[in-house]
Amino acid sequence: MDQIRPFPPTDFIDQAEEEESIRLVPAVDLKEWVVNNFLTLGGALHNPDHDHIAELLHDDETVLAFAWASSAMIAKKRMVLGQCEKVMFTQGGWKKARQEQQMRDWFGFVPVYLITIDASFCEQASDRDFCALIEHELYHIGVERDEDGEPIYSDHTGLPKHYLAGHDVEEFIGVVKRWGASESVKRLVEVAQNPPFVPDLDVAKCCGNCVIN
Ligand SMILES: [Zn+2]
Incomplete structure (x- = not known):
């Protein structure tokens, strides 16, 4: 059975272009796909992280x-293709009420985390680039961990203590050039020298864009 990765609705991108604005629409099918493939044991791209x-x-x-989102946005003069907030x-007051209403009208609830993805990028992105972008945003939902790397649970709720996580590595190329690599940059380089952990076959399994015999 061919499973196809979710694609954004095209009409809203056209509408945004006509309006010369950025439009946003809920992506319920995208969430379902992410849950099935990344967040479910046995899913093609399941990651215990x-x-x-x-x-x-x-x-x-x-x-x-x-x-x-109908198109990328510019933040700090850089193109942003995804965002986890x-x-x-x-x-x-009414400002808060209006914003909460927007969330309820879209999703039926006010989410704790909202991941927004640039639809125009995803329309033409390769399966690997698309999956990498999705997973980047998922990594922004971090969990507090103890010294052994085990998740910490809240006494209050009994659930993992989560937070909006920053990137593992943030550095300027100029700093590395002038001062050398920090421990985190060294770690990134070390990992980048290995072939990617996720094989194309697994991507094909949940994106369905490649023909598998
Ligand atoms: Zn990020």
Whole structure:
């Protein structure tokens, strides 16, 4: 059976182009696909690093939602193709009510985390690039860990203590050039020298774009 990776609806990209704006739409099928393939034991791209997300979702599916954005955005003068945010409304009153209403109208609930993905990128991205972008955003939902690397659970809720995680490595090429690689950069280089852990076959299994005999 061919399973096809989720593609964004094209009409909203056209509409955004006409309006010369960025439009956003809920991506319910994308969430389903991510849960089945990344967050479920036996899924083609299952990664135990995200087990805490699966656990959170199992307890309460409103913890995570996905949206498509019609095009990339520019932040700090760089193109942003994906974003994972902890949904927080700092303002009160009608502003907060309006923003919460938007979430409820889209998803039926106000999610804890919202992952937004650039639809125009995904429309033409390779399966590997698409999966890598999705997984990048999933890694932004971090779990607190003890010295042995085991997830820490909240006494209060009994669930993994999660937080919006920053990147493992953030550095300027110029700094590495002038001062050498830090421990985290060295670690990244070390990992990058190995072939990617996920084989093309597994990507094909859940994207369905390659023909498997
Ligand atoms: Zn990131």
